[in-house]
Amino acid sequence: xxxxxxxxxxxxxxxxxxxxxxxxxxxxxxxxxxxxxxxxxxxxxxxxxxxxxxxxxxxxxxxxxxxxxxxxxxxxxxxxxxxxxxxxxxxxxxxxxxxxxxxxxxxxxxxxxxxxxxxxxxxxxxxxxxxxxxxxxx
Numbered sequence: 001x002x003x004x005x006x007x008x009x010x011x012x013x014x015x016x017x018x019x020x021x022x023x024x025x026x027x028x029x030x031x032x033x034x035x036x037x038x039x040x041x042x043x044x045x046x047x048x049x050x051x052x053x054x055x056x057x058x059x060x061x062x063x064x065x066x067x068x069x070x071x072x073x074x075x076x077x078x079x080x081x082x083x084x085x086x087x088x089x090x091x092x093x094x095x096x097x098x099x100x101x102x103x104x105x106x107x108x109x110x111x112x113x114x115x116x117x118x119x120x121x122x123x124x125x126x127x128x129x130x131x132x133x134x135x136x137x138x
Contacts, residue, residue, distance in 0.1 A: 031063035031064055031067050031068075032063065033056070033059040033060045033062075033063040034059070035063070035067075035068060037067065037068035037069065038059040038062060038063050038068040039059070040068075041058070041059065041062050041068045041070075041085055041113065041117070042055040042056075042058060042059050044113055044114065044117055045058055045117045045120075045121075048114060048117050048118055048121065049121060050117065050121055050124075054124070057129065058086075058120075061086070061129070061132045062085045062086055065082075065085070065086060065087040065132070066084070066085045066086070066087055068085050069085060070084050070085045070109075070110060070112075070113045070116055071084075071110055072084060072085060072087060072110070073110060074087060077089055077090070078090075078091070079091035080093070080106060081106075083106045083107065083109040083110050083116070084109040084110050084113070084115075084116035084119075085113065085116055085117075086116055086117070086119070086120040086132075087132075088106070088109055088116065088119050088120060088123065089131070090106050092119070092123060093106055095122075095123075096109075096119050096122070099122055101115055101118050101119045101122060102115060102119070
């Protein structure tokens with residue numbers, strides 16, 4: 001009886017390699033502060049009291065932090081992660097409760113763009129843009 005030849009599964013390997021580098025992953029590194037999502041976020045920010053002169057910076061930061069998606073969550077950040085389009089760190093939970101921006105849970109920021117932007121505004125009034133001064137600050 002002849003020994004069967006081993007089969008190479010190159011199509012499966014190639015398909016697996018292709019899924020490791022998808023356009024979605026590459027796009028996450030770049031953002032467009034003039035996207036529809038960022039423009040909408042800036043309109044909401046203006047409506048809740050953000051100074052108009054700060055809206056361009058807000059769009060750049062929200063674009064960099066979350067692609068302006070209010071559903072963004074970064075579990076790798078310390079103190080419970082960072083939440084919403086403005087990536088507000090969980091270390092601010094007590095302050096946001098005292099200011100009555102959230103009731104109890106930081107997830108409230110992800111559920112409501114208004115709460116997210118109010119929280120960011122409260123922090124901005126205290127610290128300016130310093131909480132968002134990452135290495136890639138625009």
